[in-house]
Amino acid sequence: MGVEPIGIVTLLVGVICLLRGSGPTVIAFSIFPVFGGAAALLFGSTGIQPGHLFLGFLLISALLLHGNPSSVVDRAFQSPPFVWLVLLVVYGVLVGYFAPRLLQDTMTIVPLGPQAGAGSGGTIPLGPVSGNFTQAVYLFADLVTFSLILAIASTPRSFRHVAIGLLCFGAANVFFGIVxxxxxxxxxxxxxxxxxxxxYTFHADELVAGMRRIIGSWPEASAFAGASMAVVGYCGTLWICGRHNKVSGLLFVASCILIVRSTSSGGIAGLPVCLAILYATSLFRCGGSTGTRASLAVVLAFPIAALLFVFVLVLSRDLxxxxxxFMDVTILSKPTSLSALERGSWNASGLSNFFDSYGLGVGxxxxxTSSFAVALLSNVGVPGTIFFLLFLLTGVLLPRGTARTYEADVGLAAxxxxxxxIVGALISGSTVDLGLIFFIMAGLRSAVPRGVRMSPATPA
Structure with missing residues (x-):
């Protein structure tokens, strides 16, 4: 086992945060997932990311030093999304163990991670692979993260700590992108x-349209763009709702620019969808005595700005x-590129595995794969996909909180x-694991009681 310099930093920050209290611990934990290309600890070729290492400090804080284990367990089991996520994890682990053995050699797969003996197209006969264990660990860490954030954010003070921690994640992601x-x-x-x-294989020096791709602290541009899209959704909504608006507005604009500058096809294709989500949010958030100027400005100015941009393009042939x-290189010609053809073959193979496993998944x-939807179907089948969709519905999509309070606005941002x-993952996601930052936001969203106000609105 080797401890890397970033691992030493993680351990030092963890100890300091434990001494400082639960607030600094949960804020720091929300930041560390930004190190998506780092290994804090190395066990041969396997590494533990700083975010997963720091999860241990959050456990100590929430269960031993600054919290009550029984309250964490009670809060989790009273939450429907927690139950659906548990079912997803349990089913995923079981099918990950049994399916590759029961269906061994009955079909070929594109394995997750490096695998010796891969044939043409990177395929091998179905059988147990290292990803069965590592993805089970990652998904279990996601479950622990969701349950801890759900319990921690159940008080107004800690709820605000998690909200600030996500802002800090966005700031760190923008910082490393600029660096x-x-x-x-x-x-x-x-x-x-x-x-x-x-x-990992890092794509730090690749050129697209004569520009070097931006990967920030992630292995590749698509991963950086995916994290930035989460920041766009979270910070853009906070700005629209007038919460932490100076910081959130700056991070929103910077993240949009960095997504385009990253030249990630998935990011550039997904950004308009994210902006459409924010525009729909503005429509519901503007008006009335508690409407915000930002939401009204977006509703009125966005169509005008879009028409003006089209008008300028029509008048200026050079522009x-x-x-x-730029769009041709990054999006229009992308389907005919070698990487797109390879990723398309992954999805085709994954869908074939889904049907060959009778809809149960191959583990x-x-x-x-190259799409989160195909990853769900091929790995955990129809049962796992249903569990995830029910988790998403009960934990993320259903309305929560008293409208236009601080808690409801932050929950809406989450x-x-x-x-x-998810938009980014649907375009280029390769695994079922959406990452710690997704489950931090989902836990924060689920911590807002449905139709109940946690506390008086906190001033931005």
Missing amino acids: DLISPGTPLVDLLSYIRNAS YQQVYD LGTVR RNGCLCL
């Missing part, structure tokens, strides 16, 4: 190597050609953050 943008030819390249030490060339962590992250 990556300006790093070539500077000592910053060496500093970034300390948070890009996991056993139109530049925009068209959690068995198959690599909901939109989850939806925007």
Whole structure:
């Protein structure tokens, strides 16, 4: 076992936060998932990310030092989304163990992770793979994260701590994106190597349309864009609702710019969907005595700005050609690229595995895909997909809180953050695991009681 420099930093921050209290601990935990390309601890070729390592400190804080284990358990089991998530994890673990053995050699798969003996197209006969264990661990960590955030955020003070922690995650993601943008030819390249030490293939020097792709603290541009889309949904909604509006507005704009600059096809294709979600939110949030100026401005100005942009493109042939060339390279010509053809073959293989397994799935962590929807169907089948959809419905989609209070607005922001992250995953997600940041936002959303006000509205 080896402890990396980022691991030492994680351990030091964890100890300091435990001494400072539950607030700093949950805020720090919300930030650490930004290190998606880092390994805090290394066990051979397997690494533990800083976010998962810091989850241990959150457990100690919530169960031993600053909380009550019985209250955490009671709060979790009283929550319907927790039950559905437990069923997803249990089914995923069971099918991940039995399906590759019972159906061994009956079909070929594109395995998740490096696998010796892969044939043409990267396929191997179905059988147990390392991803069955690692994805089970990740999904269990997601369950623990959701249950802890759900319990911690059940008090107004801690609810605000989680909300601020997610803002800090957005700030950290923007910071590393900007650092990556300006790093070539500077000592910053060496500093970034300390948070890009996991056993992934990093795509830090790829060029698209003559521009170097931005990956921030993540392994590739699509992962950076996916995290940034979650920030767009969360911070954009906070700005629309007038909550923490100076910080949230800045992070929203910066994240939108960085998504486009990252040249990630999934990010550029998904960003308009995220903006449409925010526009729909503005329609419901504007008007009345508690309507915000930002929501009204979005409702009125967005259509005008869109028409003005189209008008400028029509008048300026040079600008139109530049925009068209950029969109052609990143989106329009993407389906014919080698990477798109490869990812398309992953999805085709995954759908074939879904039908060949009679809709039950070939096991959690068995198959690599290029869409979250296909990952669900191929890995955990119809039962697992139903469990996830019920978790999403009861924990994220159903209305919560008294409308236009601080809790309801932050919960709405967490909901939109989850939806925007799913948009990115549907385009390019390769696994069932949506990451810790998704379940932090889902836990925060689920912590808002349905139709009940936690406390008087907190001033922004």
